[in-house]
Amino acid sequence: MTTNATEITVATFNVSMEADNYLPRGQRGDQTELIKRLATGREPQIQAIAGIIQLERPDVILLTEFDYIANPAKGVHALQQNYLAVAQQGAQPIEYPYYYYAEVNTGQPSPFDLDRDGEASGVGADAWGYGFYPGQYGMLLLSRYPIEHDAIRTFRHFKWKDMPEHLETTQADGSPWYEDEAWQQFPLSSKSHWDVPINVNGRRLHVFASHPTPPVFDGPENRNGKRNHDEIRFWVDYISGEQGDYIYDDSGLAGGYDSQSPFVILGDLNASPVEGDAIKAGIQRLLTHPRVQDPKPSSRGAVEHSPDQPHAAHHTAIWRMRADYVLPSKAGIEVVRSGVFWPASGDTGYELVQKRETSSDHRLVWVQMRLK
Incomplete structure (x- = not known):
């Protein structure tokens, strides 16, 4: 998509590549479901995902809901070898020589009854992040440019209690929702938060990646809505100077983002400033942050999908909301253009998004940018 050495296209795509997507409703699996389908090179849903990526050709892309598979040969x-390197639907193969992925909190069992249903099952809503096996709903970052692995910061183990003025979750009588022993161990990230520096022809670009929990599937206590808000707020504080001094990463290094290098915030944030069930203050603060640009990508397909909704042009998910974001910093980045891969009926590529089962219930979101 880009030819100028100072221009790159950065994208995010929730690809629904986890066990629940491949099994009949109610059946439970694990990473082996994805491993089997990756090995064949013939899974139609993954072929469609690869075809979309090949058509849009981003230089850097974050895939959310890609199961964490410890053995990279199987993941x-x-x-890369069985799908992205193979022409899909007439598109050209694409290569990403560099990648980063790591363990996430989803499916990591806790010993506590976190959803207060009377059973400490260790899975589902009783895992540290909702999931039925470790690594479910993971993240994968692919890049055409070298990743500076020694400078990566991850925040998977940052404790929610250590965020100043975090949103408190209480029961109907006002007592804490989570028992104290659980709260002392509770991570903020439902998956993880990553700060991944990429070397783009000598220029450093930081990718801030996350996938906050959906702000639903709970009760009046709104525990998921509050966690979603604070997972998004993490990035607000991280880029706000001394406001982020309380943050510590998984290696114990304290402090927020203190670099002048440009950055881009990526991911399925599961929140819209104008629609849905999220506590909107979190995403609103991020989108209006003085260091952040919001290119507001749009598509013809989204308008066709929801012609009666005022914000439809900016939707990124078939359930009619803007959920997925590529947010460049103001410093060091000029936005060239942006978009959502959501063709309208009759447009090239429409067959790749025609049904939820064809590829995903989310759309690929991209921003072409020029590094100054």
Whole structure:
């Protein structure tokens, strides 16, 4: 998509590549479901995902809901070799020599009854992030440019209690929702938060990646809505100077983002400033942050999908909301253009998004940018 050495296209795409997507409703699996399908090179849903990526050709892309598979030969390498390196639907193969993925909190069992249903099952809503096996709904970052692995910061183990003025979750009588022993161990990130520096022809670009929990599937206590808000707020504080001094990463290094290098915030944030069930103050603060640009990508397909909704042009999910974001910093970045891969009926590529089962219930979101 880009030819100028100072221009790159950065994208995010929730690809629904986890066990629940491949099994009949109610059946439970694990990473082996994805491993089997990656190995064949013939899974139609993954072929469609690869075809979309090949058509849009981003230089850097974050895939959310890509199961964490510890053996890269069975995970990221299989995706690259069996799908991305193979022409899909007439598109050209694409290569990403560099990648980063790591463990996430989803499916990591806790010993506590976190949803207060009377049973500490260790899975589902009783895991540290909702999931039925460790690594479910993971994240994968692919890049055409070198990743500076020694400078990566991750925040998977940052404790929610350590965020000043975090949103408190209480029961109907006002007592804490989470028992104290659980609260002392509770991570903020439902998956993880990553700060991944990429070397773009000598220029450093930081990718801030996350996938906050959906702000639903709870009760009046709104525990998921509050966690979603604070997972988004994490980035607000991280880029706000001394406001982020309380943050510590998984190696114990304290402090927020203190670099002048440009950055881009990526991911399925599961929140819209104008629609849906999220506590909107979190995403609103991020989108209006003085260091952040909001290019507001749009598509013809989204308008066709929801012609009666005023904000439809900016939707990124078939359930009629803007949920997925590529937000460049103001410093060091000029936005060239942006978009959502959501063709209208009759447009090239429409067959790749015609049904939820065809590819995903989310759309690929991209921003072409020029590094100054």
